[in-house]
Amino acid sequence: MRAFCEKVITPTDASWRYHKYLMPYLPFSWHYHPEYEICLTLNSKGMRHIGDHIEEYGELDLVFVGPNLPHTWQSEANQDGSEQIVYVAQIPVKWLDKLARDHKELQGLLPMLARSLKGIKYSKECAIEAKALFEAMDNAGATQRLFLLLDLLDKMQHDSEQVTLSTPMFAFGKQMEQDNGKLNQVIEFIYQHYTDNLYADQLAELAHMSTNHFHRYFKQRTECTLTEFINRLRIGKACKLLVTSSSPISVISDQCGFNNVSNFNRRFLAFKGCTPRKFRQQLINHNLIN
The missing domain is CATH 1.10.10.60 (Homeodomain-like)
Structure with missing residues (x-):
């Protein structure tokens, strides 16, 4: 079960990638990439694999995956035939690290960025807030999406119930x-x-x-x-x-x-x-x- 390296293509009008997936089910796709990834999974339940951590997940699953940490979600099709939704923000490490280091207002993100190397799971309350922000991104331009991303990172940073998942050195790259x-x-x-x-x-x-x-x-x-x-x-x-x-x-x-x-x-x-x-x-x- 060897992880493959996913190539993330950043759009020409943005510094990071946003995408919304609508899928009948989530196949097992064990992969990693050098970018940070924020992943919100909706209307889905199954098993989440982050590094060496394997756990059942359900509705409103919000996870922050650090660079080169292998991961995948796996589910079966919903009995009612409804689509499963995955919101993804994939963020280049150098860009986000520099942004956080160079701006005093964002330096509070640095400890969370470091912990993301283990993968971080957030509370249901934080996931609800993330859902509203991701939905707003859907119809937003590049500039507004950036503001929404910073808002999302701030809410994640202040979630008192966030927990790390994997052992710290389970990474590729x-x-x-x-x-x-x-x-x-x-x-x-x-x-x-x-x-x-x-x-x-x-x-x-x-x-x-x-x-x-x-x-x-x-x-x-x-x-x-x-x-x-x-x-x-x-x-x-x-x-x-x-x-x-x-x-x-x-x-x-x-x-x-x-x-x-x-x-x-x-x-x-x-x-x-x-x-x-x-x-x-x-x-x-x-x-x-x-």
């Missing part, structure tokens, strides 16, 4: 290749094989390190242990299967690479705060209510 080439290779291998049996000495050899050095290096660069990183991916896949399939818990445990159901239940509880069975039941109850 030149910076990753220069500073973390060894880690880049290892993470890609993990992402392709995380449901298999993976061993630290195997990955250390891939990075041309001793096993002890590799453990320290991995923890320093990703802010989590190798086991935590792999289990995060496995639990993310489990959440997806619990949402999209009726397979027994034991089958999902095997599909996600856990050696037994007890271990799966324990790891799931540690990451999600409930057991897999309760997680699925909560979704069923939520769907019945809605």
Whole structure:
């Protein structure tokens, strides 16, 4: 599951790209690009993948994706046949970084821009405000769209409920290749094989390190242990299967690479705060209510 690099074309009359997508469903399209991206997804529910973070999403999903952070949303067609809406603002890094640095009024954006390397999810209230701004962009000229973008960034900056999503170094591109080439290779291998049996000495050899050095290096660069990183991916896949399939818990445990159901239940509880069975039941109850 290797991410591809998307080429973003900026319009000739603007410094950044705005687009509104109307789609019957959102296909899995694992990609990255060197631009910042603000993405608002409406009338859609499915699974959101941001770096190593995998989570169910629903209506009014507002996320800020940093440069070279791989991402995709995935959904099925709506039962009523209605179109799913995705608003996107893709912003060149040099332009936005310079704008924020050079203007005192915008320097408060800098910490959020740095955190976007992990991906940031915003509250429903912030997403509602973003919806109004994106809708206004639809009929606005280039100058007015710029003012609306700055307003949107300001509202995102002040959202007290924003949360980061991925581990910090899960990114592609030149910076990753220069500073973390060894880690880049290892993470890609993990992402392709995380449901298999993976061993630290195997990955250390891939990075041309001793096993002890590799453990320290991995923890320093990703802010989590190798086991935590792999289990995060496995639990993310489990959440997806619990949402999209009726397979027994034991089958999902095997599909996600856990050696037994007890271990799966324990790891799931540690990451999600409930057991897999309760997680699925909560979704069923939520769907019945809605």
